[in-house]
Amino acid sequence: MAQIIVPSNIFLTLIIVAAAAAGYVEAQSPSTSDVSVADIVTPEFFNGIIDQADASCVGKNFYSRATFLEALKSYDQFGKIGSIDDSKREIAAFFAHVTHETFHFCYIEEIDGPSKDYCDESNTQYPCKPNKGYYGRGPIQLSWNFNYGPAGENIGFDGLNSPETVANDPIIAFKTALWYWMSHVRPVIGEGFGATIRAINGALECDGGNPDTVQKRVEYFIEYCNQLGIAPGDNLTC
Helix, strand or coil: CCCCCCCCHHHHHHHHHHHHCCCCCCCCCCCCCCCCCHHHHHHHHHHHHHHHCCCCHHHHHHCCHHHHHHHHHHCCCCCCCCCCCHHHHHHHHHHHHHHHHHHCCCEEEEECCCCCCCCEEEEEEEECCCCCCCCHHHHHHHHCCCHHHHHHHHHHCEEEEEEHHHCCCHHHHHHHHHHHHHHHHHHHHHCCHHHHHHHHHHHCCCCCCCCHHHHHHHHHHHHHHHCCCCCCCCCCCH
């Protein structure tokens, strides 16, 4: 019997299709190479968040879509992961956490932040400086000396000696949020929204720590997924 030779590329395609049908791999998704975060984070999307903040909120004159997009230039891989839907899910997740942390972009600094101690004295690589507070600032409320130090190194400001820069410069503020996201949250994004909660504030909220705040984050995430026309996926809580 003559041997039938199937071209390797066709053979590989048949394997992928069969595996996808069997549930072993996801069917091939559209490339994200042409995804534009600016086209997803439209003025309507961004303003739909910040417009819910009270007129008296200091953040209303600090945060803006323009400063977010300017900061994004330094982290241009944000919102570009997996399929187009995956990219939209990452964007929805980011803004869900930002909405929760800042109350719809109302706050720049953590409430009663100066009265709280965010100095890890055991961290000798990024030692705390006298009379400096490393409490929550910016869209994702960057906290702790061991975050301010490396964030400053990456972005280009003195995070340990001048942590207040995050509350004075809206572009740097957004850069700290994107730095933290790409460093600590992006690695677990594929595990579901619940994993992103754990990466941001898991020690205080997850495993029954504060189920109400977990649920609030999830509600924002689902809301933004609905706005972007995508499914939120599984593993939403932590």
